[in-house]
Amino acid sequence: MTKKEPFFWITVSCGLIILAFILLPLIQMLTAPSFSMLKETIQDKDVVRSIWLSIYTAGLAALIAFVFGTPLAYILARSNFRGKHLIESIIDLPIVIPHPVVGIAILSVAGKNHWLGQFFGELGIRIMGSVTGIVVVLTFVGLPFYVNAVKNGFENISPRLENVSRSLGASMFSTFSRITFPLAWRSMLIGIIMCSARAISEFGAVVVVAYHPMIAPVLLYERFESYGLKYSQPVAVWLVSVCLTLFLILRILTLRNKKDE
Amino acid sequence: MKKNSVIKLMAFFFLCAIIILPVSHASAEPAGKLIMFHAGSLSVPFAAMEKAFEAKYPKVDLLREASGSRKCARKISDLNKPCDIMASADYKVIDNLLIPKYSDCNIRFATNQLVLCYTDTSKYADEINADNWYEILQRKGVVWGHAEPNIDPCGYRSLMVMQLAEKALDKPGLYERLLANRPKENVRPKSVELISLLQTGNMDYAWEYLSVAVQHKLNYIVLPDEMNLGNYKYDSVYESAVVKVSGKKPGTFTTLKGKSCTYGVTITNDAPNKEAAIAFLQYMLDPEGGLKILKEMGQPPFVPARVPTSEMKDKLPAELQKLIIVKD
Numbered sequence: 316m317t318k319k320e321p322f323f324w325i326t327v328s329c330g331l332i333i334l335a336f337i338l339l340p341l342i343q344m345l346t347a348p349s350f351s352m353l354k355e356t357i358q359d360k361d362v363v364r365s366i367w368l369s370i371y372t373a374g375l376a377a378l379i380a381f382v383f384g385t386p387l388a389y390i391l392a393r394s395n396f397r398g399k400h401l402i403e404s405i406i407d408l409p410i411v412i413p414h415p416v417v418g419i420a421i422l423s424v425a426g427k428n429h430w431l432g433q434f435f436g437e438l439g440i441r442i443m444g445s446v447t448g449i450v451v452v453l454t455f456v457g458l459p460f461y462v463n464a465v466k467n468g469f470e471n472i473s474p475r476l477e478n479v480s481r482s483l484g485a486s487m488f489s490t491f492s493r494i495t496f497p498l499a500w501r502s503m504l505i506g507i508i509m510c511s512a513r514a515i516s517e518f519g520a521v522v523v524v525a526y527h528p529m530i531a532p533v534l535l536y537e538r539f540e541s542y543g544l545k546y547s548q549p550v551a552v553w554l555v556s557v558c559l560t561l562f563l564i565l566r567i568l569t570l571r572n573k574k575d576e
Numbered sequence: 577m578k579k580n581s582v583i584k585l586m587a588f589f590f591l592c593a594i595i596i597l598p599v600s601h602a603s604a605e606p607a608g609k610l611i612m613f614h615a616g617s618l619s620v621p622f623a624a625m626e627k628a629f630e631a632k633y634p635k636v637d638l639l640r641e642a643s644g645s646r647k648c649a650r651k652i653s654d655l656n657k658p659c660d661i662m663a664s665a666d667y668k669v670i671d672n673l674l675i676p677k678y679s680d681c682n683i684r685f686a687t688n689q690l691v692l693c694y695t696d697t698s699k700y701a702d703e704i705n706a707d708n709w710y711e712i713l714q715r716k717g718v719v720w721g722h723a724e725p726n727i728d729p730c731g732y733r734s735l736m737v738m739q740l741a742e743k744a745l746d747k748p749g750l751y752e753r754l755l756a757n758r759p760k761e762n763v764r765p766k767s768v769e770l771i772s773l774l775q776t777g778n779m780d781y782a783w784e785y786l787s788v789a790v791q792h793k794l795n796y797i798v799l800p801d802e803m804n805l806g807n808y809k810y811d812s813v814y815e816s817a818v819v820k821v822s823g824k825k826p827g828t829f830t831t832l833k834g835k836s837c838t839y840g841v842t843i844t845n846d847a848p849n850k851e852a853a854i855a856f857l858q859y860m861l862d863p864e865g866g867l868k869i870l871k872e873m874g875q876p877p878f879v880p881a882r883v884p885t886s887e888m889k890d891k892l893p894a895e896l897q898k899l900i901i902v903k904d
Binding site: 359361419423425426427428429432443444445522523525526528529536537538539540541542543544545546 | 606644646647650653654656697724726727759760761762763765769772773775776777778779821822824825826829
């Protein structure tokens with residue numbers, strides 16, 4: 316057996332510290348509520364409704380990111396043009412901006428003091444305190460994660476494959492749907508997971524735009540405010556478990572297909 | 577060689593100790609961090625007080641955290657966050673959530689009243705006045721809101737004002753009719769949040785404290801004393817307004833009766849920096865210090881500040897006792 320260098324032990328201990336740092340508080344929180352509390356909480360209609368609303372709005376945000384983000388990611392991966400870096404930094408902006416600022420920014424264009432808000436108002440679309448508003452916010456914060464993941468996916472596919480397809484007479488659309496998409500769909504799925512994971516965890520921006528209807532993090536906050544820690548923890552446990560299960564299923568699906576190929 | 581480095585190391589630690597010691601063992605002058613949780617509606621006057629106080633005691637760093645008053649209390653009682661001073665927009669919050677375990681004094685220092693705020697771009701802004709506000713709030717398309725009653729005292733007080741209006745104006749059913757025109761979405765956790773909704777044109781009218789309206793330069797409708805919760809002489813009238821807020825666990829409720837808006841401040845029992853906390857209260861409760869600032873900002877202070885019993889007064893540090901009277 317070869318003697319391990321000190322460097323090895325440094326890497327291992329750093330890794331362990333990080334794992335403990337992430338896991339300890341989470342485990343503490345997950346194990347704090349009693350079983351009967353958890354049961355009582357999941358029978359609470361408000362809790363179920365808010366968790367469902369969270370999943371539903373985050374899913375919608377990911378869907379919007381998929382529809383609008385995929386073509387953009389493709390352009391960014393395939394072509395070079397002046398101002399590309401500028402566009403890339405603009406796309407990263409939602410990651411950098413503090414969350415409440417995002418909410419305030421969206422509210423300030425959604426009110427009737429802004430022409431866009433006036434326009435929406437005439438169409439009967441309300442942003443403040445509506446599901447539409449929540450989806451707008453979640454899409455805003457989730458988009459960069461989708462676009463970046465998918466852009467990387469496209470970059471890893473050799474353009475030569477597309478060129479061959481095009482030279483054999485396939486149209487741009489059929490090249491995309493028959494060559495690029497089948498090769499890149501996994502990165503899209505990862506993008507969707509990343510985007511919806513980011514969206515489902517958002518609190519700061521949502522609470523500025525919509526307090527009611529309550530998504531799960533807002534309900535958690537409300538429970539904490541009005542009833543204290545004891546009654547907010549079970550909600551947290553359910554939200555975390557539901558999210559982890561969903562993401563686990565998605566992960567397993569993607570991994571299994573990888574083996575098949 | 578090795579011995580040499582040990583000596584060097586010891587010398588280094590010694591030097592560190594010399595540098596650190598004077599900070600931790602300060603002289604009689606208050607120093608260090610002073611942590612304060614306070615109601616959102618006190619943000620502006622406390623910011624001004626912080627400036628003046630820190631100029632007087634440059635070694636103290638006042639760290640303020642604003643939130644709903646009940647949240648302030650929860651942070652102390654449930655989260656065990658270190659805190660020296662807690663100031664609540666409703667002194668009852670201190671009585672209900674902090675005394676006796678986390679604190680044993682409750683000093684009432686200021687009053688306030690509720691007003692209906694709006695901006696120049698609010699719908700029907702050119703029409704609204706103290707006589708027709710309740711008609712306008714019932715009109716379709718008017719977006720108005722108030723703070724969450726379960727979290728922010730301003731929230732349940734807004735509801736009480738409308739109940740009192742129903743009674744004072746002798747318009748049975750007015751309260752229900754008003755609320756019917758206020759979708760749940762227009763309820764926000766903190767009353768101060770409603771201001772940005774007003775200013776961005778997302779909302780037309782919001783119930784706020786007079787002080788907040790003055791500090792944010794909003795337009796506002798002042799209501800008569802029998803419904804504005806601002807005059808403690810009307811406490812027997814205010815009592816008839818009753819609002820249910822969340823109790824100790826989901827699904828349970830506590831009933832709150834109307835009472836004039838009275839602000840309370842307390843020093844926690846586990847205050848990490850009691851010395852500085854006392855120094856701050858000394859400044860804050862001084863009629864020429866903090867109380868004067870409150871007055872200038874639309875929050876009429878009690879001069880002098882008051883506690884309910886002489887027992888409570890006796891528990892206070894001597895420096896504070898002379899700034900306080902016993903009055904129920």
